[in-house]
Amino acid sequence: MKSLTKITLIFALIFTGVVSSAMAQRTIEIVGMDNMKFDVTTIEASPGEEITIKLTTKSQIPKQAMAHNVVVIDKDANVDEVANASARARDNDYISPEYKDEIIAATGLAGGGETVEITFTVPKETGDYEYICTFPGHYPAGMKGVLQVRE
Ligand SMILES: [Cu+2]
Structure with a gap:
């Protein structure tokens, strides 16, 4: 095989790999509302899958009073503890640095009309x-969902 043909073939393989992995990646769109609920409360994913969570807040209320985020928490962590500590971490966008090891992924805060997103690798461990949402009062009001990691 001529070296030029080889190089062309290698580039073609790389390109195919990039395109197929980009196509395989899923985006889950979630809307956060004034009733302090997510419109999507179950996400199914495969172990080690890369997914994007895109959160849009629908609200007319000023951001300081009504904003949302999506924070995925390790299944072995105490969710109430992470939620309570994070709700007090106002200077850190309501993500408690103390619990960063328990947090798998977190978006920024989205006020009314804003969209935030995070791309991350789903844990390899099923469960x-x-x-x-760690904005004060929202998790206790039921702003939560479950990422179900299944083979
Ligand atoms: Cu919220």
């Missing part, structure tokens, strides 16, 4: 991982 149920809760995701919550």
Whole structure:
């Protein structure tokens, strides 16, 4: 095989790999509302899959009073503890640095009309991982869902 043909073939393989992995990646779109609920409360994913969570807040209320995020928490963590500590971490966009090891992924805060997103690798360990909004009062009001990691 001529070296030029070889190089062309290698590039073609790389290109195919890039395109197929980009196509395989899923985006889950979630809307956060004034009733302090996510419109999507179950996400199914495969172990080690790369997914994007895209959160849009629908609200007319000023951001300081009504904003949402999506925080995916390790299944072995105490969700109430992470939620309570994070709700007090106002200077860190309501993500408690103390619990960063328990947090698998977190978006920024989205105020009314804003969209935020996070791309991350789903844990390899199967199980149920809760995701919550850590804006004060929202998780206790039921702003949560479950990322179900299944083979
Ligand atoms: Cu919220």
